[in-house]
């Protein structure tokens with residue numbers, strides 16, 4: 112039985128949502144470079160869920176629907192307030208709160224296509240509210256209601272900080288959301304598809320996906336990139352630090368990718384935003400350090416920077432707490448998870464691969480008192 116470790120190279124499903132071919136990423140056939148330069152995140156959600164770009168009227172009403180669904184059940188807010196706010200990681204809080212949302216959705220277990228699309232919209236709208244509400248509550252502040260006249264990216268930053276973002280901040284955050292929205296059969300998306308292929312519900316699929324995204328080999332890498340940059344502290348120390356990590360056989364977070372061999376096409380957009388934002392904040396050291404690390408790892412290990420690498424200095428420059436970086440990844444990626452969940456339901460078959468058994472054989476059972 113063929114058994115590539117980690118299912119490397121295995122094509123496990125057909126999908127019309129996004130593709131990675133020869134290091135080129137497309138959403139529904141549109142090049143990520145065009146989308147990153149031109150699209151709002153709401154357009155991308157619409158594209159992923161409908162396989163077409165919206166007209167202005169369609170986009171306006173889609174934005175209105177999203178804005179109208181952002182508020183949370185009071186029970187979820189009360190629950191967020193009940194956590195041990197000093198120790199709970201926001202990804203764990205998000206995972207729990209999303210599962211809890213299902214308890215307050217009367218349609219949670221209604222499996223019709225229209226009901227699933229309505230739940231998708233509610234989840235996409237409420238996840239930013241959970242992340243920002245949790246961030247404020249743990250700072251002793253009250254959650255802020257969204258402003259219906261702001262776009263998705265600006266609203267997130269407004270609900271987080273209580274202040275509308277500058278244009279460059281909105282541009283950077285919107286771009287980050289666009290770039291993280293979908294990525295073929297990555298680990299969290301595969302998790303979501305496996306979950307709902309049992310005909311479990313949308314909330315279960317998204318909760319499972321959040322759990323998979325949380326790990327440091329996947330979405331959890333962005334928080335750890337900033338931890339590494341902070342430990343380095345000064346760009347003159349970057350190479351020495353990296354050499355020591357590599358000598359200890361430690362992985363450099365934000366580097367390497369299972370699918371991209373020559374480079375992640377999303378990284379260059381975040382790199383440029385990192386350059387611009389760190390110049391504005393007067394902290395170019397984060398950008399300079401990152402470039403040194405990227406060049407060193409490329410030259411010495413042949414590994415490219417992935418999407419998580421420059422997102423770290425971008426979010427840091429936007430004044431966002433480092434442990435919110437991965438929840439922000441989820442704010443964007445839930446659009447892709449939901450597109451894949453809807454696609455899975457539309458053409459479902461249980462996902463159940465095989466394992467190659469390598470354990471002992473022909474064992475003789477020994478009664479417990481004789482072991």
Ligand SMILES: CC(=O)SCCNC(=O)CCNC(=O)[C@H](O)C(C)(C)COP(=O)(O)OP(=O)(O)OC[C@H]1O[C@@H](n2cnc3c(N)ncnc32)[C@H](O)[C@@H]1OP(=O)(O)O
Pocket residue numbers: 117327328329330332361362363364365366367368369370412414417418419
């Ligand atoms: C949005 C995302 O999820 S993007 C990925 C985010 N994750 C990270 O940035 C974490 C750091 N990167 C990694 O751990 C890996 O590159 C992954 C998980 C992204 C891809 O992993 P895989 O395709 O399974 O590669 P694998 O882990 O087997 O590594 C292959 C070789 O490259 C090395 N390698 C891979 N990534 C790195 C890294 N970041 N730093 C140092 N060495 C690395 C491994 O040590 C291994 O070397 P060996 O063959 O000498 O043992």
Ligand SMILES: O=C([O-])CC(=O)C(=O)O
Pocket residue numbers: 291293294296297298368369370417418
């Ligand atoms: O595709 C992957 O394996 C990881 C990744 O880059 C993503 O999920 O965006």
